[in-house]
Amino acid sequence: MELMVSPTSPFARKVQILAREQGLSEAINLRALHPLDDAAELARMNPLGRVPALITDDDKLVVDSPIICAWLDNLAVTQGRDSMLGDNASHRLVIQQGQALADGIMESAFLMVMERGRPERQHSDFWQDRRRDAITRTLDYLEAQGDAVMPAGIHLASIALACALGYLDFRHDAMQWRSGRPGLAAWFKAWEGRDSFMATQPLA
Numbered sequence: 598m599e600l601m602v603s604p605t606s607p608f609a610r611k612v613q614i615l616a617r618e619q620g621l622s623e624a625i626n627l628r629a630l631h632p633l634d635d636a637a638e639l640a641r642m643n644p645l646g647r648v649p650a651l652i653t654d655d656d657k658l659v660v661d662s663p664i665i666c667a668w669l670d671n672l673a674v675t676q677g678r679d680s681m682l683g684d685n686a687s688h689r690l691v692i693q694q695g696q697a698l699a700d701g702i703m704e705s706a707f708l709m710v711m712e713r714g715r716p717e718r719q720h721s722d723f724w725q726d727r728r729r730d731a732i733t734r735t736l737d738y739l740e741a742q743g744d745a746v747m748p749a750g751i752h753l754a755s756i757a758l759a760c761a762l763g764y765l766d767f768r769h770d771a772m773q774w775r776s777g778r779p780g781l782a783a784w785f786k787a788w789e790g791r792d793s794f795m796a797t798q799p800l801a
């Protein structure tokens with residue numbers, strides 16, 4: 598299998614962590630492509646022009662990180678592993694919901710970085726503020742809800758949240774997301790020392 602990644606994409610990191618946690622990393626060749634600098638090459642494989650994208654051994658394209666994670670998790674289950682997407686229908690919904698919240702943080706944070714890269718006269722304070730507010734509110738919600746929204750353990754939702762918080766550290770240090778959120782900060786500490794997390798640090 599070939600997984601198209603960029604070394605800074607939090608969505609690609611989520612897929613790589615799930616693959617490592619499910620013992621699949623040896624089966625995957627990573628191919629680093631920058632969505633803007635390598636746009637034509639990436640678009641030849643993924644019409645959406647985004648990373649991550651997976652090409653399976655039988656040459657099928659799988660796009661969008663939640664689907665790629667589900668695809669890899671299913672492969673791991675066929676090899677005798679426990680699913681990281683939940684044990685039953687209601688657990689799966691909680692995990693999908695947790696992943697959606699974390700992915701939403703990543704998306705807003707990524708779009709803020711893209712906005713910074715545009716010529717100054719095209720900058721939009723309206724959109725930057727709107728995205729920052731969405732991140733702030735979602736972090737506060739996660740802090741308040743705790744394990745009702747983010748159950749304990751290593752699963753797709755906790756992997757996604759670790760990637761979202763890691764991306765805030767990487768790209769939005771000024772947000773100081775730990776400030777006033779001791780629960781989330783303590784939760785993240787356990788992730789910071791984990792092998793799969795350390796091995797997938799974003800490279801500037």
Ligand SMILES: N[C@@H](CCC(=O)N[C@@H](CS)C(=O)NCC(=O)O)C(=O)O
Nearest residue numbers: 606607608632647648649661662663
């Ligand atoms: N929903 C997608 C989001 C992926 C995404 O936004 N990837 C960014 C890099 S972090 C990208 O390739 N952007 C290029 C573009 O949107 O043109 C997923 O979960 O995989």
